[in-house]
Amino acid sequence: MNNIFDCKLLLVDDEPQLLEMLRSILRKEGFQKLIAATSCLEARRLFATERPEGVILDVTLPDGDGFSLMREFREQSAVPVLFLSARDEDENRLLGLGLGADDYMTKPFLPRELSLRLKAILTRTYFPAVLTQKAKPVFRLGQAEIDLNSGTVSTKAGQLTLTAKEFTLLKKLYENRGNIVTGDSLCRAAWDDDLYGYENTLMVHIRRLREKIEPEPSAPQYLLTVRGLGYKLTGAEDT
Secondary structure: OOOHHHOOEEEEOOOHHHHHHHHHHHHHHOOOOEEEEOOHHHHHHHHHHHOOOEEEEOOEEOOEEHHHHHHHHHHHOOOOEEEEEOOOOHHHHHHHHHOOOOEEEEOOOOHHHHHHHHHHHHHHHHOHHHHHHOOOOEEEEOOEEEEOOOOEEEEOOEEEEOOHHHHHHHHHHHHOOOOEEEHHHHHHHHHOOOOOOOHHHHHHHHHHHHHHHOOOOOOOOOEEEEOOOEEEEOOEEEO
16 A cells, blocks of 8 residues: 555445545545445445455444444454544544544535545554654744744744644644634644533633734634634645
């Protein structure tokens, strides 16, 4: 396997239209080895015969549930699993992640976020050296220069140092610049947990981060709030 796009992916969902949409999204991203199942029985057969390197798995299936199916898969291999489900209750997310799933997304979802999360999972699993060897970037937001190697923000007024949480949040936003990053994604990056219980904490850290990178923190130009969804970093220019 030369890169993550060589990974064979098993898509399991009982909605044919959703499966076709997943195929379309993943093919556009560069994934070509896609196999699909609409039931636990079919998924078991394909898992045994095709040996996929990644699984996108629905929770509710006509002949069982994705949680039980994942347990079966994990008895055979450590294949990465991303749950994709209409069940958005906290206990379901925690159950899926507690069973060892690599991520849990709810429907409806943003296609770009799905592809980013999937690529992150596959990279961590099969190409971890890529993550450790990749140099951290230096970029500009207007007159501010952000160096993620040193964790500093330089402006005409001087240099500020990012805290550990500010650094983690900004790095996550920069990696997904131009796209919405959900509160759940930011909290998983900074606190290894979902947004629930961290709403106010996240807002405080975002406000303090704006005070360091924005010319007018109360009227942000670069770190934008997308109401009801999360945050987005715009205007970043690599140096």
